[in-house]
Amino acid sequence: xxxxxxxxxxxxAISALEAIRSVDERxxxxxxxxxxxxxxxxxxxxxxxxxxxEESLLFPxxxxxxxxxxxxxxxxxxxxxxxxxxxxELEGGARLPYDKLLLATGAQAIPLNVPGANLAGVHKxxxxxxxxxxxxxxxxxxxxxxxxxxxxxLELAEGLAARGMKVHYVxxxxxxWPAVLDETESRLIESLLRREGMTLYPKTELTExxxxxxxxxxxxxxxxxxxxxxxxxxxxxxxxxxGLAREAGIACERGILVNERMETSLPEIYAAGDVAQAYxxxxxxxxxxxxxxxxxxxxxxxxxxxxxxxTDYVKSIPFNVTRLAGLTxxxxxxxxxxxxxxxxxxxEGNMxxxxxxxxxxEGNAxxxxxxxxxxEGNAxxHLPPSPTGRGAGGEGRxxxxxxxxxxxxxxxxxxxxxxxxxxxxxEVNRLRLxxxxxxxxxxxxxxxxxxxxxxxxxxxxxxxxxxxxxxxLTPHAPIADILAEFVSIGxxxxxxx
Amino acid sequence: xxxxxxRNERARREALTAGQVTPDSSRCVQCGICSFNCxxxxxxxxxxxxxxxxxxxxxxxxxxCVARCPRGVLTFERxxxxxxxxx
Ligand SMILES: Cc1cc2nc3c(=O)[nH]c(=O)nc-3n(C[C@H](O)[C@H](O)[C@H](O)COP(=O)(O)OP(=O)(O)OC[C@H]3O[C@@H](n4cnc5c(N)ncnc54)[C@H](O)[C@@H]3O)c2cc1C
Ligand code: SF4
Ligand code: SF4
Numbered sequence: 344x345x346x347x348x349x350x351x352x353x354x355x356a357i358s359a360l361e362a363i364r365s366v367d368e369r370x371x372x373x374x375x376x377x378x379x380x381x382x383x384x385x386x387x388x389x390x391x392x393x394x395x396x397e398e399s400l401l402f403p404x405x406x407x408x409x410x411x412x413x414x415x416x417x418x419x420x421x422x423x424x425x426x427x428x429x430x431x432e433l434e435g436g437a438r439l440p441y442d443k444l445l446l447a448t449g450a451q452a453i454p455l456n457v458p459g460a461n462l463a464g465v466h467k468x469x470x471x472x473x474x475x476x477x478x479x480x481x482x483x484x485x486x487x488x489x490x491x492x493x494x495x496x497l498e499l500a501e502g503l504a505a506r507g508m509k510v511h512y513v514x515x516x517x518x519x520w521p522a523v524l525d526e527t528e529s530r531l532i533e534s535l536l537r538r539e540g541m542t543l544y545p546k547t548e549l550t551e552x553x554x555x556x557x558x559x560x561x562x563x564x565x566x567x568x569x570x571x572x573x574x575x576x577x578x579x580x581x582x583x584x585x586g587l588a589r590e591a592g593i594a595c596e597r598g599i600l601v602n603e604r605m606e607t608s609l610p611e612i613y614a615a616g617d618v619a620q621a622y623x624x625x626x627x628x629x630x631x632x633x634x635x636x637x638x639x640x641x642x643x644x645x646x647x648x649x650x651x652x653x654t655d656y657v658k659s660i661p662f663n664v665t666r667l668a669g670l671t672x673x674x675x676x677x678x679x680x681x682x683x684x685x686x687x688x689x690x691e692g693n694m695x696x697x698x699x700x701x702x703x704x705e706g707n708a709x710x711x712x713x714x715x716x717x718x719e720g721n722a723x724x725h726l727p728p729s730p731t732g733r734g735a736g737g738e739g740r741x742x743x744x745x746x747x748x749x750x751x752x753x754x755x756x757x758x759x760x761x762x763x764x765x766x767x768x769x770e771v772n773r774l775r776l777x778x779x780x781x782x783x784x785x786x787x788x789x790x791x792x793x794x795x796x797x798x799x800x801x802x803x804x805x806x807x808x809x810x811x812x813x814x815x816l817t818p819h820a821p822i823a824d825i826l827a828e829f830v831s832i833g834x835x836x837x838x839x840x
Numbered sequence: 841x842x843x844x845x846x847r848n849e850r851a852r853r854e855a856l857t858a859g860q861v862t863p864d865s866s867r868c869v870q871c872g873i874c875s876f877n878c879x880x881x882x883x884x885x886x887x888x889x890x891x892x893x894x895x896x897x898x899x900x901x902x903x904x905c906v907a908r909c910p911r912g913v914l915t916f917e918r919x920x921x922x923x924x925x926x927x
Contacts, residue, residue: 354870387871390910400872403885635869664867664911671910792912796864 345370347649348431348439349414350421350587351447352376353385354635355616355642357404359445360412362646370650372414373439375421375431380471386635386751388474389666392502401471421448424591426609443611443649446599447642448584450617450633453746455490455577459552464559466576468499468750480574483507488562488572490549492520492744494665494751495578497532501668503576504539511570512536513544513562516743523756525680525775527766528787535668549575580747581633583618596620597747598631603655605645613649615641623658623755632661632753660803661753664795673795676785676802677758678777760784765815767822774823778815781807794823797830860895861905862917863888874905874914888913 347363347370349356356374363372383401390396409416417439423432430438452467454460466477477499481487487508489500496512497519504510518529519536533543548565552575561571583598594600594608598620605613605621616638620629632638640656647654664673748754761784765776772790776783776798782805786798801808808815811829815822865888874884880898884905887894894905906914 384870384872386869387873390871390873396871396873396876400876403870403872403889636866659866662866666910671912673912795912796867796915799867 345650346440346442347372347445348441348443349374349445349447350376350431351445351449351616352378352382352416353447353449353616353638354382355447355449355619355638355645356445357382358639358642359447359613359615359646359649360414362643363650364412366647366650366652368413372412373417373441374414375417375419375433375439377418377420378470378472379418381416383471384635385470388468388471389498389502391471391474392468392477392498393505398471398475421587424587424593424612426591426612429611441611444613445642445645445649446588446593446607446612446614446618447616447638447645448587448618450581450583450598450750452578453580453582455549455552455575455579457549457551459554459559459562462552462554462559463557464554464574465552466499466574468495468576468578469581477502477574477576478506481506481508482573485509485573486511486571487574487576488513488549488570489576489578490514490744491578491580491749492516492522493578493580493749494663494667495749496744497536497667499576499578500536500541501539501666503574504541508574510541511544511572512541513547513549513564514744515546515548517546519545521743522745523674523678523752524787525764525766528773528775528789531773531789532668532670535670539668549577578749580745580749581617582747583620583631585618588612588614588618596629598629600629601641601656603657604648604653605641605656606648613645615645621656621658625658626755626758630658630754631748632755633748633750634661634663634753635751637661660799661755662799662803663751663753664792665751667789670790671792673786673788673792673798674756675787675799676777676783677755677760678775678785678787679757679760680764756785763816765820765822767820776815776822776826778808778812781809781812783808791823794826794830797826801826801830859901860893860917861887861899861901861914862893863891863913864915865889865891865913867911867913869911871910874909877904877908879904884914893917 349359352374382404387396387401391398391401419433421431422434430440432438451469467473481503485508487503488511489496490513492514500510500512519532549562550565551563552559553561559575561569562575563569585595585599588599589595599607599614599618601607601614601619601621603622605615607614617633619641620631623630644654644656660676662675760777763778765778767774775787777785783802788795811825814820814825868888870885872885878884882896882899
């Protein structure tokens, strides 16, 4: 009888557990997590903050569901992997044996590194306990300061605003989220935030958090200004929780490196979800996502392989639908826009072509885990200024506000596709397409979401857009209408699967 | 360029002409907003996890779950077998 041990109770671990049970009903499964709340929807935390969801609704699984999965759950922190003994040590010294081990430890917020960051009232948003703590401190009419970038920073800002706080949003870059959005999109979001009553401080840094009796009272900014605040919330990027793996000698770059079977460099040890850095055949390298659906899929693939059913992970086009400043936004594929300074990529190395260029003997090959290059080629340690190393991001070097990717984020979005941009709409509804030679490589859909699902499919299925390509690229073309027509008539069959 | 219909109205209108609530699992983050807003307590979220349409005789096809889902997971699909079989 196989003994399975899963570390984590996020979606990757739960999905792995389900997959194991779909193959092996009798094996002994143990699940260890330090999160007292177990499995819940992490993206749902944003809606919990705004008050759209009650806390009890964050839990997709009830007791009966867990009972059906027939596993032993331990609430504990795993502190050490002992690969030779095939055991994992928990805090307190107890050890659990394994035949197959899954590391699904997720990612956590990169801590804010300024004086005063340890004062009470400085918050991040990784888990339900964090969300509860934030809500406990959010007081109607009182000032709060949010700093950082990406989706989570706005989720924090909007959650606090929804709770009646007066929000000050401080960010380093010249505009909001330049790594993924173009200038028009950033400006649109900024104007909506201002309309909601927030005060924005672009090109500004938080230099010191001020406090009294151990509690936050405000913050000093790089321009010397002091802003009173009861609460400081930050989202400056996340770091995969690779500690356990690194210490055990498992090969890691920014995350734990896995092959297409989700196997790490050590035998019988797998990794999945936010902690895993999986091979992307399109990019020819291992990349990080912090997205629910890939985490679920990686968990499923890991579980099947652990249970002896060989299955390959096929990385899909990263995709998210989120709300930025009250506006629904879909981001699909590679959407970075070249900054005025950065030259366009030459050639097509970046295109997710069906036949990706083979990595040149970089130990980057998907299978079986080859020894890793020292210094790790494409990323300077675990906090690259631009995770894909393509200088995408519109800000030249670095993203300013994010030291790494954030939640609900993907390194792939920062890829500078070899594409021509077609866009329309500069008000609340906006559509931006990254038009490749024969297909679409990426899209940003803001506001009206009618084209969100069709575009997801067009990009995922690499549908040939030659029939409409030149029309899409005509200046001031009504690209939304052209696409809508293409999807509903011409290629409806291909798209409606 | 975009017709200005609100999502709510659109979903309700579609409900009148179409059949069952069908999820696209790849978009779902299991937040639970759909289940929370279903007036008769159908666990729509579970359907979305399993990728199964809501085949429940109690479903009012009111469109509430479709309209509230923040991620465009849910749509009404015609319960027309011919349309479903077509690839
Ligand atoms: C606020 C927020 C908003 C988000 N928004 C979106 C979004 O809009 N769209 C989207 O697709 N994704 C979003 N995400 C990301 C998404 O939630 C993650 O990609 C997904 O949850 C990853 O699942 P996971 O199982 O890999 O890791 P996690 O869910 O992070 O689970 C990791 C688990 O491991 C446990 N653990 C870690 N180390 C140890 C240890 N040493 N011992 C014991 N237990 C340990 C943790 O307690 C946790 O239970 C968001 C996340 C957050 C926090
Ligand atoms: S509201 Fe949408 S995203 Fe949330 S659980 Fe339901 S179907 Fe999934
Ligand atoms: S259509 Fe209405 S009744 Fe049917 S599942 Fe959705 S919310 Fe519930």
